[in-house]
Amino acid sequence: MMIGVPKEVKNNENRVGMTPAGVTAFLNHGHEVWIETGAGSGSGFTDQDYTEAGAKIVSSAKMAWSADMVIKVKEPLPEEYGYFREGLILYTYLHLAPEPELTKALVDNKVVAIAYETIQLDNGTLPLLMPMSEVAGRMSIQIGAQFLEKSRGGKGVLLGGVPGVAPAEVVVVGGGIVGANAAKMALGLGASVTLLDINADRLRQLDDQFQGRLKTLMSNSYNIAVTVKKADLLVGAVLIPGARAPRLVTEEMVKSMQPGSVIVDVAIDQGGSIETIDRITTHSEPTYVKHGVVHYAVANMPGAVARTSAIALTNVTIPYGIQIANKGYKQAALENKALAKGMNVMDGKVVYKAVAEAHGYAYVPMDSFLTNQDVHV
Numbered sequence: 001m002m003i004g005v006p007k008e009v010k011n012n013e014n015r016v017g018m019t020p021a022g023v024t025a026f027l028n029h030g031h032e033v034w035i036e037t038g039a040g041s042g043s044g045f046t047d048q049d050y051t052e053a054g055a056k057i058v059s060s061a062k063m064a065w066s067a068d069m070v071i072k073v074k075e076p077l078p079e080e081y082g083y084f085r086e087g088l089i090l091y092t093y094l095h096l097a098p099e100p101e102l103t104k105a106l107v108d109n110k111v112v113a114i115a116y117e118t119i120q121l122d123n124g125t126l127p128l129l130m131p132m133s134e135v136a137g138r139m140s141i142q143i144g145a146q147f148l149e150k151s152r153g154g155k156g157v158l159l160g161g162v163p164g165v166a167p168a169e170v171v172v173v174g175g176g177i178v179g180a181n182a183a184k185m186a187l188g189l190g191a192s193v194t195l196l197d198i199n200a201d202r203l204r205q206l207d208d209q210f211q212g213r214l215k216t217l218m219s220n221s222y223n224i225a226v227t228v229k230k231a232d233l234l235v236g237a238v239l240i241p242g243a244r245a246p247r248l249v250t251e252e253m254v255k256s257m258q259p260g261s262v263i264v265d266v267a268i269d270q271g272g273s274i275e276t277i278d279r280i281t282t283h284s285e286p287t288y289v290k291h292g293v294v295h296y297a298v299a300n301m302p303g304a305v306a307r308t309s310a311i312a313l314t315n316v317t318i319p320y321g322i323q324i325a326n327k328g329y330k331q332a333a334l335e336n337k338a339l340a341k342g343m344n345v346m347d348g349k350v351v352y353k354a355v356a357e358a359h360g361y362a363y364v365p366m367d368s369f370l371t372n373q374d375v376h377v
């Protein structure tokens with residue numbers, strides 16, 4: 001199969017969908033890889049690194065997109081929709097629930113759209129989201145620490161405090177991979193950290209993991225309101241896989257925060273979990289102030305630490321990519337239930353329930369599709 005890797009076009013997205021190690025892996029299985037010139041430069045990989053690994057460097061995005069399967073990092077932007085065509089396999093982060101236009105473009109053009117973030121193991125974990133959630137969770141605290149500085153619009157609070165001065169209050173809503181990594185960093189810096197989740201077992205696990213240093217609370221609107229009010233730094237880290245993020249922090253709650261407090265809504269890629277976050281921000285303009293509170297809502301946080309992130313991401317995406325290339329997407333999905341859950345759009349149908357519900361499409365279950373039984377919509 002011919003695999004294409006275009007250069008990312010999102011603001012300050014420096015990651016690349018395949019490293020030279022990935023090229024060699026695909027070649028070892030008899031496939032061919034076309035890399036758009038410069039695609040790896042933001043992650044520290046030169047065209048020469050790719051040619052030495054066996055890839056062909058192509059001069060335009062159009063050529064990379066002409067491959068049988070396109071491997072990317074971020075969801076395509078409108079200027080890339082023109083490359084969509086029937087039967088193209090697109091393997092990347094998609095986050096379709098908050099993206100009606102992208103969903104429509106994939107459906108209308110009958111693209112086979114496989115989303116990294118919905119590939120899910122039987123134990124519920126999301127192996128292709130996990131490494132980027134680890135990165136973003138850790139980054140959320142260093143970003144929050146920066147914007148708490150007075151010169152960056154914050155209230156002038158040091159996360160760890162100093163002897164004789166109380167540490168900052170960090171509140172994390174959602175205790176999955178992002179939440180646990182945020183808690184780990186914040187505790188490491190000496191902050192006072194409270195984490196809320198709806199999953200009592202997860203709270204037990206985190207309580208154990210952090211040996212009582214982390215305050216855990218059941219997530220409900222009462223507890224969220226009480227904790228948000230005293231937060232110097234609030235991190236949004238909830239996820240319902242594939243679905244739009246629930247808006248758990250209301251405008252009233254944000255108004256109750258002290259001026260100069262900071263919100264980092266990591267869940268913005270699924271639409272955001274804070275009511276006052278009304279736009280996605282970018283690495284070049286990462287924040288805006290509303291009700292005196294600094295809001296950060298960058299949907300590709302790991303793009304800022306592209307070298308670490310590109311390697312961590314491709315470590316987990318390439319093995320599934322090879323299965324798709326070796327077997328074809330239908331057979332690969334039939335043989336691998338986790339991969340089947342990554343299928344979001346196929347042959348003009350939405351095959352991921354939460355995405356179909358988000359945009360009012362008929363939901364066509366994957367199973368009937370893969371076994372070629374009659375599909376009733």
Ligand SMILES: NC(=O)C1=CN([C@@H]2O[C@H](COP(=O)(O)OP(=O)(O)OC[C@H]3O[C@@H](n4cnc5c(N)ncnc54)[C@H](O)[C@@H]3O)[C@@H](O)[C@H]2O)C=CC1
Pocket residue numbers: 117126129130132133134136173174175176177178179196197198199202219237238239240245246248265266267268269270298299300301302
């Ligand atoms: N902005 C960015 O650059 C990045 C964003 N993300 C996003 O961060 C979000 C979180 O990802 P993960 O931690 O990997 O997900 P996860 O699935 O590991 O954790 C989500 C947690 O949210 C909890 N949750 C669900 N509903 C809740 C509620 N009402 N109240 C409190 N907790 C609730 C779940 O129980 C779970 O523990 C996702 O939207 C993900 O796509 C991840 C990486 C980068």
Ligand SMILES: CC(=O)C(=O)O
Pocket residue numbers: 074093117129132133269299300301302303
């Ligand atoms: C998860 C995601 O969307 C990202 O790493 O950019």
